[in-house]
Amino acid sequence: xxxxxxxxxxxxxxxxxxxxxxxxxxxxxxxxxxxxxxxxxxxxxxxxxxxxxxxxxxxxxxxxxxxxxxxxxxxxxxxxxxxxxxxxxxxxxxxxxxxxxxxxxxxxxxxxxxxxxxxxxxxxxxxxxxxxxxxxxxxxxxxxxxxxxxxxxxxxxxxxxxxxxxxxxxxxxxxxxxxxxxxxxxxxxxxxxxxxxxxxxxxxxxxxxxxxxxxxxxxxxxxxxxxxxxxxxxxxxxxxxxxxxxxxxxxxxxxxxxxxxxxxxxxxxxxxxxxxxxxxxxxxxxxxxxxxxxxxxxxxxxxxxxxxxxxxxxxxxxxxxxxxxxxxxxxxxxxxxxxxxxxxxxxxxxxxxxxxxxxxxxxxxxxxxxxxxxxxxxxxxxxxxxxxxxxxxxxxxxxxxxxxxxxxxxxxxxxxxxxxxxxxxxxxxxxxxxxxxxxxxxxxxxxxxxxxxxxxxxxxxxxxxxxxxxxxxxxxxxxxxxxxxxxxxxxxxxxxxxxxxxxxxxxxxxxxxxxxxxxxxxxxxxxxxxxxxxxxxxxxxxxxxxxxxxxxxxxxxxxxxxxxxxxxxxxxxxxxxxxxxxxxxxxxxx
Amino acid sequence: xxxxxxxxxxxxxxxxxxxxxxxxxxxxxxxxxxxxxxxxxxxxxxxxxxxxxxxxxxxxxxxxxxxxxxxxxxxxxxxxxxxxxxxxxxxxxxxxxxxxxxxxxxxxxxxxxxxxxxxxxxxxxxxxxxxxxxxxxxxxxxxxxxxxxxxxxxxxxxxxxxxxxxxxxxxxxxxxxxxxxxxxxxx
Numbered sequence: 001x002x003x004x005x006x007x008x009x010x011x012x013x014x015x016x017x018x019x020x021x022x023x024x025x026x027x028x029x030x031x032x033x034x035x036x037x038x039x040x041x042x043x044x045x046x047x048x049x050x051x052x053x054x055x056x057x058x059x060x061x062x063x064x065x066x067x068x069x070x071x072x073x074x075x076x077x078x079x080x081x082x083x084x085x086x087x088x089x090x091x092x093x094x095x096x097x098x099x100x101x102x103x104x105x106x107x108x109x110x111x112x113x114x115x116x117x118x119x120x121x122x123x124x125x126x127x128x129x130x131x132x133x134x135x136x137x138x139x140x141x142x143x144x145x146x147x148x149x150x151x152x153x154x155x156x157x158x159x160x161x162x163x164x165x166x167x168x169x170x171x172x173x174x175x176x177x178x179x180x181x182x183x184x185x186x187x188x189x190x191x192x193x194x195x196x197x198x199x200x201x202x203x204x205x206x207x208x209x210x211x212x213x214x215x216x217x218x219x220x221x222x223x224x225x226x227x228x229x230x231x232x233x234x235x236x237x238x239x240x241x242x243x244x245x246x247x248x249x250x251x252x253x254x255x256x257x258x259x260x261x262x263x264x265x266x267x268x269x270x271x272x273x274x275x276x277x278x279x280x281x282x283x284x285x286x287x288x289x290x291x292x293x294x295x296x297x298x299x300x301x302x303x304x305x306x307x308x309x310x311x312x313x314x315x316x317x318x319x320x321x322x323x324x325x326x327x328x329x330x331x332x333x334x335x336x337x338x339x340x341x342x343x344x345x346x347x348x349x350x351x352x353x354x355x356x357x358x359x360x361x362x363x364x365x366x367x368x369x370x371x372x373x374x375x376x377x378x379x380x381x382x383x384x385x386x387x388x389x390x391x392x393x394x395x396x397x398x399x400x401x402x403x404x405x406x407x408x409x410x411x412x413x414x415x416x417x418x419x420x421x422x423x424x425x426x427x428x429x430x431x432x433x434x435x436x437x438x439x440x441x442x443x444x445x446x447x448x449x450x451x452x453x454x455x456x457x458x459x460x461x462x463x464x465x466x467x468x469x470x471x472x473x474x475x476x477x478x479x480x481x482x483x484x485x486x487x488x489x490x491x492x493x494x495x496x497x498x499x500x501x502x503x504x505x506x507x508x509x510x511x512x513x514x515x516x517x518x519x520x521x522x523x524x525x526x527x528x529x530x531x532x533x534x535x536x537x538x539x540x541x542x543x544x545x546x547x548x549x550x551x552x553x554x555x556x557x558x559x560x561x562x563x564x565x566x567x568x569x570x571x572x573x574x575x576x577x578x579x580x581x582x583x584x585x586x587x588x589x590x
Numbered sequence: 591x592x593x594x595x596x597x598x599x600x601x602x603x604x605x606x607x608x609x610x611x612x613x614x615x616x617x618x619x620x621x622x623x624x625x626x627x628x629x630x631x632x633x634x635x636x637x638x639x640x641x642x643x644x645x646x647x648x649x650x651x652x653x654x655x656x657x658x659x660x661x662x663x664x665x666x667x668x669x670x671x672x673x674x675x676x677x678x679x680x681x682x683x684x685x686x687x688x689x690x691x692x693x694x695x696x697x698x699x700x701x702x703x704x705x706x707x708x709x710x711x712x713x714x715x716x717x718x719x720x721x722x723x724x725x726x727x728x729x730x731x732x733x734x735x736x737x738x739x740x741x742x743x744x745x746x747x748x749x750x751x752x753x754x755x756x757x758x759x760x761x762x763x764x765x766x767x768x769x770x771x772x773x774x775x776x777x
Contacts, residue, residue, distance in 0.1 A: 116715045116716050116717070117713075117715065117716070117717055117719075118717070119716050119717040120680070120688065120689065120716065120717020120718055120719060121688070121717070122688065122717075123688055124688075191679070191688075432673065435674060435675075435676060437675065437676055439719060440675070440676035440679060440680070440719070441676050441678075441679020441680055441688065442676070442679070443676075443679050446678075446683075549686075549687065553686055553687070553690065553691075554686070554690065554691065555682075555685050555686040555687065555690075555691050556684065556685045556686060556691035556693045556694060557685050559684065559685060559693045560682055560683040560684045560685025560686075560691070560693060561683075561685070562678075562682045562683045562685060563682045563683070563685025563686050563687055563691065564682070564685075564686070564687040565682075565687055568682065568685050568686075568687070
C-alpha cells in the first residue's frame, strides 16, 4: 500500500507502486477528471498510457472551442460522463461540451451573472481556477463572492450561496474541493486588507457549516483542544490575536485562495493561508498568525488539528497557498506519510502530514531571502539584509510571486518526482505608508520585479522529494505560469506564456513535442479518456493572471515598472510575444 | 475666511476695527471656498459626454474648467492624494494593475477633465469604485490634474516633480484653465 520512490528500485516495483497508489486514496483512475487536481492527493497524475514518450511526437490537434473571453484563463477543464465542463474567468460562465459529438458540441452554458464591479477588487486579473464535480453537480465560485451548484446534466442552477462582500475587497478565485459532502471554499483579497477564511458548505443546499478564519480569536480560527502543532512557536492560545498589534488581525489577510488536499485515512484536509496585509511589514509587528501558514483540519467541522507557520511575519508577500501533494514516501528507510509543499519562499517543504513535523525544506529555485529552516525547531532563519520594511531593499530573490506561485505541480509515482512549473524572479521593494480604506488595496509597497540570475524568468523542473534536490530543469523565457499534468506514459505537459504547449519526457526533461496555441498558457492542462476510448490532452490558452496582466489588462509597464504590483516591470515585453484570447485546445493521436 | 478678511483689511491700515466690523457684509461678496465642504460634489452630466456622435449632428458641449489645471501645487497635491486614497494600489504609478493604466492614449471613459472627474465621483461599471461623498470636490480636481499630468496634458511648467507640501493659496498664480482640450470635442 505504498509507493516506493527511492532511486534504484526496479521499474516493475515502481509500476506496482503506482497501481497501488490509486487505491490509497480509494480513487481508481477511470480516465475522467472530476476535481481540480485530479485526485484528493493532488498528484495530477494520470494512469493513461496511450500517449507516451515514443508517440507523443505525433500528437495532433483534435478540436478547439472559443470561450469568447479575453482575460486570463487559469482553470482546469473537468471531464465527467463524456462531458467536458469549462469555467471561465469573469463573468464566470460554465460551458458543458458533449464529448460524444465530433468536435465537442456545446450542450449548454450557465451564466451566474456576477457583479461587473467585482472586477475592480480582484488583485491579479479576474481569473477563476476551475470547478469540481460531485454527485451530479458542478460546484464553482464566482468572482463576486458566490459559490454555485449547477446540475451537471441540465445546466440549471441548484443553489447559489453568498459568502462575502466585494465592498470589503473580497473575491473568490479558487477551485473548491468537495470532501464528504462539504464544499470547501476560501476567499481572495490579501492585497485589500481582507480577513482570510476557509469555509465548509453543505453540498446539498449551500448552507454554511463552518468558517475557519486565519486571524483572530481561537474560536474564530476553529482552534480547540485537539489542536496540536508540532513546533513550539505555533503552540499556545489566542495566537491569532496575540501575534498582532491591537486589532490589526481584522484586516490582516491570510486569505484562503489555496489548493486543498484531503487524506481520507487521516480524515484531514490540507491547505495554506495567504500573505498578511499590508505588504509593508513594519506596519504589522508580530508573527501575524495565522497568515502564511499550513493548516490540517477536519473536513466535517473545520477544526484545526495542526498548523505550521511557514513564513512568520512575512516580509516578502510569500503566501502559503501553494498546493500540498500527499505522498507516502520511504525516507531514510522509513515509510512516511508526507505532504510536499513547494512554497512561495522557494523551499520545498516535506512534512509528516499526520503531525506537521518537518522532514526537509530545501530550495527548489534561486533564493537569497532565507538562510535555513531548522528541522528540529521549525524555525525559518531569514537573511537580515533582505528583510523589507519602510525602506528600500534591492535584489530580493524570489520576488513577491515567489519561487513558485499558484501554478500547481504534479507527481509521478513512476519516476517518484514532482514536476514543478516555477519562476526565476527578483525584486526591489520600497515600503511606504499603507492606508486602510475598505475595498481598496492595502499594500504599502512599491515593487519592481526583474528576471533572476541567468536572465530567464521561468523554469520547469523535476524534483526528487526523497533526496530533496532538482533532477533536471528546463529554462523558460517567461515564468512557467501554467499547471502541469504527468502521465503513466512518462510524458509531462505544461504551457508557456508565449503560447507553446509542451510535452517533455518525464525522466529526462527532453522536449518531445510542442504546439503553438493562440495566446499564452496559464491554465491547468488535463488528460482524459474519451468516449471513443482514445486518450486526449486538453488545455485552455488565454494569457493573463498576475504574470500576464501586461497583456490581459493592457497595462503600460514600459512606462511604469510598478504596474501590476511590480510584476509589470518583469513582463513589460510580454505584449511583444502574445495577445489575448481564450480558447480550449484538445489533442489526440491520429 | 473672516480672519483672512480681517488680515487683508488690516494690512491696508485704512480702517479701524470698528469699520472692519461694519465691512463684514462686504467680505461676503468676495467669499471663496478655501475649504470646500467635504461632501459637496458636482456631477457634470451634460459636459462629460462620452460619445463622438450625437443624433441630429454634433453640438458643442459646455466647457468645464478644471480649477486645478496648470497649478504645480494642485498637481503635487494630486500626486500625494493618489497614494493617500490608494489609487496607486490599483493603477500603480500610471501603468495599471487591478485597474487599467492611466498612462495611455485611449481613454475608456474619456480623458477630458470632466470625464475623469465623473469617473472618480461616479465610478465605472467594470470595477472603478464611486468615490463621490468620499473625496472632497477640490481633491477630485487635484487628482484629475495629476492623472492628466501623467499624459502630458498639463502644462510642463506645472508638472516637474515638486516636493513642497505647504498649503498655500496659488489662486493668483494659476494660469487660466483652458477647459476641454481638443480631442474630438467641439468648443
